[in-house]
Amino acid sequence: MHRVCPSVHFVTDRSGVRLSDLTTLRTGGVAAHAVSAESLDELVDAVRSADAAARAVLLIGDGSNLVAPDQGWNGEVVLIRVRGIESVRRGQDIDVRVAAGEPWDEVVTRSVEAGWSGLECLSGIPGRTGATPVQNVGAYGQEVADSITGVEVFDRENDRRMSWSAAACRFGYRDSRFKHTDRFLVLSVQFRLRQSRNSAPIGYAELASRLGVEVGQRAPAADVRATVLDLRRTKGMLLDAADHDTWSAGSFFTNPILTPG
Ligand SMILES: Cc1cc2nc3c(=O)[nH]c(=O)nc-3n(C[C@H](O)[C@H](O)[C@H](O)COP(=O)(O)OP(=O)(O)OC[C@H]3O[C@@H](n4cnc5c(N)ncnc54)[C@H](O)[C@@H]3O)c2cc1C
Structure with a gap:
């Protein structure tokens, strides 16, 4: 089974945390203060009290869509760790x-x-x-x-x-x-x-072709997952702590939207 490798180290409530340890691109200087919120109340309270004190808040999940600055963050980092x-x-x-x-x-x-x-x-x-x-x-x-x-x-x-x-x-x-x-x-x-053990209708031609189905048909969901993971791996879009080439913040572009001529 594939697991996306966790990039984020555990933080409870401390200062001097490096943003480069909290982001998948591994960039960023030191944050003034960081707190790990593990319940909804902790999460709301952390943000509410930073707002009340006029401290800037940076919410971070796994930092996989963040480019953090080298000068760090002069405020509160709130790590979102509420499970359930x-x-x-x-x-x-x-x-x-x-x-x-x-x-x-x-x-x-x-x-x-x-x-x-x-x-x-x-x-x-x-x-x-x-x-x-x-x-x-x-x-x-x-x-x-x-x-x-x-x-x-x-x-x-x-x-x-x-x-x-x-x-x-x-x-x-x-x-x-x-x-x-x-x-x-x-x-x-x-x-x-x-x-259902079957996927939703497949809407992506490359994936449909790899699965041997037509666009719009369903396939076993477990096969779809395995095939998507294979496709992502070949494109360097699966994080791998041992493979520097996969360290990224995801795509910096979106697909163009074409209107039929
Ligand atoms: C290798 C790789 C592949 C990726 N592939 C895809 C892809 O195929 N499709 C795709 O859409 N994206 C992709 N991404 C981008 C990224 O994984 C997603 O955007 C993801 O949802 C970000 O989650 P995160 O917890 O890491 O968010 P973070 O990077 O921690 O945060 C991203 C932004 O959302 C805000 N935020 C985070 N959590 C909350 C919250 N609970 N409430 C309000 N704001 C919040 C943060 O403040 C920040 O502004 C990829 C990234 C990488 C590194």
């Missing part, structure tokens, strides 16, 4: 609520093993679940917006927790309402998945 997955059956579907600090690839692994279909193409993406709505994480024809039904949010401006529908998140291609503002902290994410 709850699931409820809804007929043929299953509603899964995932806390923001759950490592994303472990969520995908668990969904494939449990026969919950809909996340399999998102295998091998580093980071924590709370960051996935921020840029509407996607790969190989799937994106989290396909299965997110709601997001629990802390609104820093109004100091309150809210539950948002997927529509309220305004998801777009690698985009959402969370992306261009620091105002909202994602606390947990709710997904609706299908109970």
